[in-house]
Amino acid sequence: MQIHSVLAATLKNRRLKLQLTLKDITDGVCSISYASKIENNSIVADSNIMRLLFEKVNIDYDDLLSVEQTNELPKCLKCYLFLQFDAIAEMYHNLDDKYFFARNSLLKIIYYLSIRNFDDAVVELKTLEEVKNTLSNFELFLLILLTVEYNILNKKYRSAQRFSDLLYDYDLENQDLEMLYSQQRFLIAVNLRDYQHIYDYYLHLKSIGYPLKNQFYINILFLESFAENEAVLEAFDNMELDYIPEEYYQDFYYSKSIILLRLHKYIDVIKLITEKNYTDVRFVALLGYAVLMIKNKDRNVDEMDQYIENFMDYYQKMEYDNYDSLHLGFVRLMKMEIENESKESIFDYLKNYLLIEEETFQHRLYSFYYAFRYLQMLGERSRYKDAYLFTINNPKLVSFIKEFE
Numbered sequence: 001m002q003i004h005s006v007l008a009a010t011l012k013n014r015r016l017k018l019q020l021t022l023k024d025i026t027d028g029v030c031s032i033s034y035a036s037k038i039e040n041n042s043i044v045a046d047s048n049i050m051r052l053l054f055e056k057v058n059i060d061y062d063d064l065l066s067v068e069q070t071n072e073l074p075k076c077l078k079c080y081l082f083l084q085f086d087a088i089a090e091m092y093h094n095l096d097d098k099y100f101f102a103r104n105s106l107l108k109i110i111y112y113l114s115i116r117n118f119d120d121a122v123v124e125l126k127t128l129e130e131v132k133n134t135l136s137n138f139e140l141f142l143l144i145l146l147t148v149e150y151n152i153l154n155k156k157y158r159s160a161q162r163f164s165d166l167l168y169d170y171d172l173e174n175q176d177l178e179m180l181y182s183q184q185r186f187l188i189a190v191n192l193r194d195y196q197h198i199y200d201y202y203l204h205l206k207s208i209g210y211p212l213k214n215q216f217y218i219n220i221l222f223l224e225s226f227a228e229n230e231a232v233l234e235a236f237d238n239m240e241l242d243y244i245p246e247e248y249y250q251d252f253y254y255s256k257s258i259i260l261l262r263l264h265k266y267i268d269v270i271k272l273i274t275e276k277n278y279t280d281v282r283f284v285a286l287l288g289y290a291v292l293m294i295k296n297k298d299r300n301v302d303e304m305d306q307y308i309e310n311f312m313d314y315y316q317k318m319e320y321d322n323y324d325s326l327h328l329g330f331v332r333l334m335k336m337e338i339e340n341e342s343k344e345s346i347f348d349y350l351k352n353y354l355l356i357e358e359e360t361f362q363h364r365l366y367s368f369y370y371a372f373r374y375l376q377m378l379g380e381r382s383r384y385k386d387a388y389l390f391t392i393n394n395p396k397l398v399s400f401i402k403e404f405e
Contacts, residue, residue: 288334
């Protein structure tokens, strides 16, 4: 990495933190345009000028140069891809934070994402956004990919796609960057149900040395995406008998639950979730959906009262955090439907909260169910023009509503 790029980021970051303008730091040193070119990594400045500019922001230039220039960032990225989170934590705790370096900030983001500390990740992302013109290609590409990763982890798949598209025509010049990019494109496609890209990126990941442990995860998501018959369940049963990596144990059963729902095996979903006692909000959401589907199709099922009781019990003890609003919204809708709240209340909640939330947060089941239920309720109200406009404006969402009929 070129030292002038590192120093440019440090200078600009410090100037902005001190709320100084370019004019403030260039007085008696150089022109504003010259300093701007330094900060934008357009020129390699004379060391004497750099020393004077750093004096203006209260940094000892010689001391700054004496800081060891070890770059752990490529290693940290590889550890993230291979789920080696303990190694990432060690690198994070060994950081020298005396001065701002972009590579350290990027490493911090990787660490924060690995422990799901999204608040601190956002702080670092915003900091790097301010100095992005000073970054090397590797750093800039990684900044974009980490922004995508943040959005994926927060279920903001359309936003993730917009950032990911920025890199579509670029040669990322690094195998690990390419691997992370392809992994992200696959996950975005799965959750937006973009079947062509699911297939394309699945094959690509299998061909580029993608970590074997991670291949298990993309395999289950690939199978889930194309769950149209019992053969997919048989494949899952074979995987279950073979080996499930500990990191993906719940993900495996979550995907299996979604497959069972798509095959209308609602009782099997209830059994799976209750037998394994999954109280995480995302499982409670699927439990509620299974119970509602049984209730809608046959209110006279002998065990109906027990199924509803199961859901209400899990609803009371479900576990969630501040970033689970996507799942909580769906769970609440299921509860409203199961408890026979007024259709007007359900319609208002769907229209004025869930569909607005869906513009930010997406899910490969919830989003499409919302579209189905909203159109259904518009039809019940004879609001055919509104239904038509919703269909025209949301063609992707309404393209899968037949599976809910």
